[in-house]
Amino acid sequence: MSDHQNLLAEQRRALILDEVRRRGGVRVNELTRRLNVSDMTVRRDLDALARQGVVEKVHGGAVPVVETSSHEPGFEAKSALELSAKDEIARTAARMVAPGSAIALSGGTTTFALAGHLLDVPDLTVVTNSVRVADVFHTAQRSQGAAAESKPGAATVVLTGGVRTPSDALVGPVADQAIRSLHFDVLFLGVHGVSVEAGLSTPNLAEAETNRHLMRSARRVVVVADHTKWGTVGLSSFARLDEVDTLVTDPGLSPQTREEMAEHLPGLVVAGEDEE
Structure with a gap:
């Protein structure tokens, strides 16, 4: 199957999952009509x-899996979800980065998309605890030849050590110690969940502590999160909403949710809508 076909399959499955979560379940025959694909294709997607x-x-058909607050999906599982929303968020967030600045990117599939932009x-000087994010820069530089890393303008990437999580972030005391000694202009932070009551949260206790250190080392904190993260609560909260400078999200939020978010966040940017 070609890369183009794989991308279409990922987008289709993201739509199916969104429908399952929104309606509490779907039937195969409904999906075949809605997506204009065969019964067998829908069953493969499910x-x-x-x-x-x-x-x-x-x-x-299918129904949603009710996840516990400590459940942490792997990177591959999360990367197939909300692809277009993540890319729009990443494009918008990339416009906030000035040449020559020192930035940090946390682990996550939206920060991974941001790295590509x-x-x-x-x-740039890029500090990250994400193996995937570091690989984006390394692969790009390697493809340009051996001299790419030393040429003017090439990004300097600092990858923290630490223990690898299911989402390919490096966390724990080693990561925390490295981050404590650094200072960056802006942190782009991916999250598992965002809510008024719990603030920013993650299922991983060690990742929560590492995220706290990332936030303390940043002059400005920008959270990048698609609309499905709103109302989700992980096991461990690591920040209040008012500790975030800006949240960049997608147009999938309802008007009521936008109003609620704006009341508790210093800055709210909706990708594709709030850009000049």
Whole structure:
């Protein structure tokens, strides 16, 4: 199957998952009509989502899996969700980065998308605890030849050590110690959940502590999170909403949710709508 076909499959599965969560369940025959694909294609999509642990197959369709607050999906499972929303968020966030600045990118699939949009910003210093984010810059520089890393304008990437989480972030005391000694202009932070009551949260206790250190080392904190993160609460809260300078999200939020978010966040940017 070609890369183009794979991308279409990922987008289709993201739509199916969104429908399952929104309606509390879907039937195969409804999806075949809505997506204009075969019964077999829908069943393959449901099989793939079931393997990722995000839906449960039932007779004739699927229902959502109710996740516990300590459940942490892997990077591959999360990367297939809300693809277009994440890319729009990443494009918008990339416009906030000035050439020559020192920035930090936390782990997460939206920060991973952001990294790809930062490759042409010159003279960046990038601190990250994400193996995936570091690989984006490394792969781009390697593809340009051996001299790419030393040429003017190439990004300097600092990858913290630490213990690897299911979402490929490096966390724990080693990461925390490295981050404490650094200072950056802006932190772009991916999150598991955002809510008024719990603030920013994650299922991973060690990641919560590492995120606190990232926030303390940043002059400005920008959270990048698609609309499905709103109302989700992980096991460990690590920041209040008023500790965030800006949240960049997508247009999938309802008007009521936007109003609620704006009341508690210093800055709210909706990708594709709030740009000049």
